[in-house]
Amino acid sequence: MNYVDLNGQDRAAAELANYLQSANNTSDLAKDIKNFDLYNTDENKALNAKYVSAYRGQVVIKWLPNGRSGSLGPVMLLDPDEDVINGGIQTVQHEGGHYVQYRALDPVVYYMCIGIPSFFSQAQTNKDYYSQPWEITADIYGGVNRGPGFSYHTGAILIDIFRDWLMDENCP
Ligand SMILES: [Zn+2]
Numbered sequence: 738m739n740y741v742d743l744n745g746q747d748r749a750a751a752e753l754a755n756y757l758q759s760a761n762n763t764s765d766l767a768k769d770i771k772n773f774d775l776y777n778t779d780e781n782k783a784l785n786a787k788y789v790s791a792y793r794g795q796v797v798i799k800w801l802p803n804g805r806s807g808s809l810g811p812v813m814l815l816d817p818d819e820d821v822i823n824g825g826i827q828t829v830q831h832e833g834g835h836y837v838q839y840r841a842l843d844p845v846v847y848y849m850c851i852g853i854p855s856f857f858s859q860a861q862t863n864k865d866y867y868s869q870p871w872e873i874t875a876d877i878y879g880g881v882n883r884g885p886g887f888s889y890h891t892g893a894i895l896i897d898i899f900r901d902w903l904m905d906e907n908c909p
Contacts, residue, residue: 780829783813784820792829795836806834808875810844827881834879838871848883851875 765787773799777783778871790797792813799817801807806815806828813832819825839847851871876883 748791751891780826784825793833795833797829808832808839810839811836827883830879830881831875832879834875834877834881836873837878840842874881890892 766789769786769853771780772786773789773791774782775796776794777791778868780792783790783797786797786799788799790799795808795811795813796799797813797815799815801814801816803816806813806819813829813836815828815832819828835851839850843852857872875881
């Protein structure tokens with residue numbers, strides 16, 4: 738006797754295919770993975786992803802809550818509500834600027850002098866925070882224009898300040 742129901746198998750395969758198709762269409766993570774482009778240059782794409790995306794070579798993870806965002810080398814951590822809280826686009830550009838710093842510096846120097854102080858600084862919405870040398874150059878590298886009140890985009894002079902600051906005893 739033949740117990741194999743070929744029609745039933747076909748039906749099960751079709752149902753499984755339909756299930757996978759619908760899961761793929763509805764799952765936010767699947768959508769993120771489908772849209773993933775490591776060299777994406779659209780800040781909104783990174784902001785609109787639910788869990789994971791990428792920006793200019795950096796993997797972007799929506800994870801840190803309470804308005805905190807940070808750049809840890811090849812990974813950018815964004816508040817899931819970043820687009821609402823902090824004007825989003827500037828934050829993505831700024832954190833991307835930290836990745837430019839990371840690639841330009843030895844990773845140890847980057848973490849000691851920029852990554853860790855930047856990550857644990859408490860005054861991220863304070864104007865003074867973004868006037869710190871390593872924050873200014875992150876803005877410059879990231880192409881951020883913070884508008885009136887932020888008049889530090891004077892280029893080479895500030896990059897000199899940043900370089901001098903790196904030579905300071907604060908850094909290894
Ligand atoms: Zn920063």
